[in-house]
Amino acid sequence: MAKHSGASRPILIIIAVAVILLAFYIGVNRSLGGKMEEAAAAFTNGVPGGGDYGVGISRQLKARIDACNSMQTLAAKYEAVLQEYSALRFARNELYDLWLDGKDLHAMYEADQRLTEKFAALYDKLYPLATPKQRGEMEDIKSVMDNARREIDESPYNDYIAEFYRTVLDRFPASVLKRLCRAKPPQYFR
Numbered sequence: 647m648a649k650h651s652g653a654s655r656p657i658l659i660i661i662a663v664a665v666i667l668l669a670f671y672i673g674v675n676r677s678l679g680g681k682m683e684e685a686a687a688a689f690t691n692g693v694p695g696g697g698d699y700g701v702g703i704s705r706q707l708k709a710r711i712d713a714c715n716s717m718q719t720l721a722a723k724y725e726a727v728l729q730e731y732s733a734l735r736f737a738r739n740e741l742y743d744l745w746l747d748g749k750d751l752h753a754m755y756e757a758d759q760r761l762t763e764k765f766a767a768l769y770d771k772l773y774p775l776a777t778p779k780q781r782g783e784m785e786d787i788k789s790v791m792d793n794a795r796r797e798i799d800e801s802p803y804n805d806y807i808a809e810f811y812r813t814v815l816d817r818f819p820a821s822v823l824k825r826l827c828r829a830k831p832p833q834y835f836r
Contacts, residue, residue, distance in 0.1 A: 682830070685810045686831075688807075690748075696806060703798050703801050703803055703835050706798045710794045711761075713787045714737075714791075717734065720772065721734070727768060730764070730772070731768060734764040737763075741754065741757040751833040752833065754835070755835050758798075769784060
């Protein structure tokens with residue numbers, strides 16, 4: 647019996663170390679991973695206490711995508727703006743696909759910049775061709791686009807993420823342990 651218990655001791659030590667390491671990994675993912683997921687959620691839900699009233703950048707992007715749908719509906723009636731219509735449609739679809747995926751905020755940012763350019767080009771070319779009623783609708787759509795753009799520009803999201811990196815992720819031990827997390831560190835929207 648003494649031989650058998652002596653041989654099982656290293657196995658028990660290995661199992662104990664494995665359990666400790668697994669518990670450590672799970673703990674890191676729950677605490678630090680949870681904090682990273684919470685910070686990243688501010689993109690959709692707004693910055694906690696940040697003055698954006700729980701309306702994150704994601705919802706403002708969706709408002710811009712929807713406004714472009716309305717502009718496309720108006721522009722579809724005019725052959726003279728087909729090129730600008732197609733360019734806006736492409737830019738809108740690109741942003742929408744990235745928005746649905748929600749993984750690459752930098753690509754979303756760049757797509758939103760292109761959307762702004764294509765929207766302006768279509769607006770400028772369509773406005774002189776439109777009826778007075780359609781011009782009123784276009785102005786309403788442009789107002790939605792501009793207001794959402796302003797909200798995005800004034801969002802405290804990037805400052806919130808910078809503060810999160812400064813106070814949490816760039817400090818030891820989180821600076822080392824973040825590599826163990828399944829959660830991805832939050833991204834900037836720029």
